[in-house]
Amino acid sequence: MKRFFTIILFITTTCCLSAQVVLNLDSCRNLALQNNKELLISGEKITAAHYQKKAAFTNYLPKISAAGTYMRTEKEFSILNDEQKTRLSNIGTNVGQTAQSIFQQIATTHPELAQLLQPIAAYIPGIVAPMNEVGQGIVDAFRTDSRNLYAGAITLTQPIFMGGKIVAYNKITKYAEELAKTQHATGMQDLILNTDQAYWQVISLVNKKKLAESFLELVKHLDNDVDKMIAEGVATKADGLSVKVKVNEAEMTLTKVEDGLSLSKMVLCQLCGLPLDSEIRLADEEVESLPINQIDAQADVQTAFANRNELKSLELASKIYRQKVNVTRADFLPSVAFTANYAVTNPSLTNGFEKKFRGMWALGVLVKIPIWNWGEGYYKVKAAKAEANIAQYQLADVKEKIELQVNQAAYKVNEANKKLAMTQKNQEKAEENLRYANLGFKEGVIPTSNVLEAQTAWLAAQSDRIDAQIDVKLTEVYLSKSLGTLK
Numbered sequence: 272m273k274r275f276f277t278i279i280l281f282i283t284t285t286c287c288l289s290a291q292v293v294l295n296l297d298s299c300r301n302l303a304l305q306n307n308k309e310l311l312i313s314g315e316k317i318t319a320a321h322y323q324k325k326a327a328f329t330n331y332l333p334k335i336s337a338a339g340t341y342m343r344t345e346k347e348f349s350i351l352n353d354e355q356k357t358r359l360s361n362i363g364t365n366v367g368q369t370a371q372s373i374f375q376q377i378a379t380t381h382p383e384l385a386q387l388l389q390p391i392a393a394y395i396p397g398i399v400a401p402m403n404e405v406g407q408g409i410v411d412a413f414r415t416d417s418r419n420l421y422a423g424a425i426t427l428t429q430p431i432f433m434g435g436k437i438v439a440y441n442k443i444t445k446y447a448e449e450l451a452k453t454q455h456a457t458g459m460q461d462l463i464l465n466t467d468q469a470y471w472q473v474i475s476l477v478n479k480k481k482l483a484e485s486f487l488e489l490v491k492h493l494d495n496d497v498d499k500m501i502a503e504g505v506a507t508k509a510d511g512l513s514v515k516v517k518v519n520e521a522e523m524t525l526t527k528v529e530d531g532l533s534l535s536k537m538v539l540c541q542l543c544g545l546p547l548d549s550e551i552r553l554a555d556e557e558v559e560s561l562p563i564n565q566i567d568a569q570a571d572v573q574t575a576f577a578n579r580n581e582l583k584s585l586e587l588a589s590k591i592y593r594q595k596v597n598v599t600r601a602d603f604l605p606s607v608a609f610t611a612n613y614a615v616t617n618p619s620l621t622n623g624f625e626k627k628f629r630g631m632w633a634l635g636v637l638v639k640i641p642i643w644n645w646g647e648g649y650y651k652v653k654a655a656k657a658e659a660n661i662a663q664y665q666l667a668d669v670k671e672k673i674e675l676q677v678n679q680a681a682y683k684v685n686e687a688n689k690k691l692a693m694t695q696k697n698q699e700k701a702e703e704n705l706r707y708a709n710l711g712f713k714e715g716v717i718p719t720s721n722v723l724e725a726q727t728a729w730l731a732a733q734s735d736r737i738d739a740q741i742d743v744k745l746t747e748v749y750l751s752k753s754l755g756t757l758k
Contacts, residue, residue, distance in 0.1 A: 309462075
């Protein structure tokens, strides 16, 4: 929806421009803020940092994962060894042989019992085969048939203590989101400053174009008068050539100003996201004298410290580096986590290797304790602390530079106001001087060279006044930027 309104505003503005609707400073700022690609990028960085913070919070919560596997083995798992399998398979044979051996020993030792044992010995061959079958059945029952093995598990892991890493990481992502916002605000102020510079540059050149046109008209009028005086014999050709040189210089000056104005308008169009060849007109182009607020600028350093986004960014960066120290230290502290899982296998491990999927629950606690790492943790923590100290030093350095910048900006505002007052007085004197020179020239008591000097002084005074007015506007913008109050 926001993008839709931006497109509508852009189309409306473009249509208005084609209808020669004037743009003021606020509309130029709004267009620049809406169409600047770097601001769009920084806005996406805010979105990314916001979701990274949300992702970091999930580390407090239990994680559930599932895994499955299939494995084909060359041989199956065997519970019985080969000797045990052989004994069980021949259990009847072994029992028969043992019984016959016992009967023979008894018959040898006690002949009187031989006739009694013969009926029993006759049954022994009959039970050998059944007992062998029973033994073979036991061997078959112990087969796992595990050459095709399927396994799966669902695991739940709940961190209990991770050395403070999760807490530190959540703080880092929180500070990172705030840092992205302050960087976005810094970008907005920089863009507003660039837009204001381009806007007042155009206004300055528009006024200088008017001044160049007035001066050209002035010297052309003088050139016409001198030509008439040469024709009447009251002026020399040297006077005429001097005036014509001034006419050529005035034409060249006007051409340079027009070229500079076209380039400045292109810069402003680029900042506003408009086509470079747009025919834009600015509201202050028609103002003869720009309204100036005479202020006594003060170097309010504390206001700058409270509002400057650069300081906020460095403070957040310092906090991030301090939390990185905690993250680094956490890697070398004990960690505790609770685990719970449900595992299934086929063949079943819980029911005699049955060819079915069967499972079981398991609960546990995982503890990891680093014991010896040859000082790696100590060195890494020291390195992280050094980086945190660097961020602190950078913050202190920027504070000193901002204090200097605020004092310089306040000084320049006051200096620009004084310069403007002086240029206004010079302008009045130059206009009066030009008036006397023109009257004297008409009366024939002042030579052409003096008139040219008066016209040149008038041009310089007018140009200085325009520069001083623009300088006052820009120094006020610079002061607002240094105080962090530019909006």
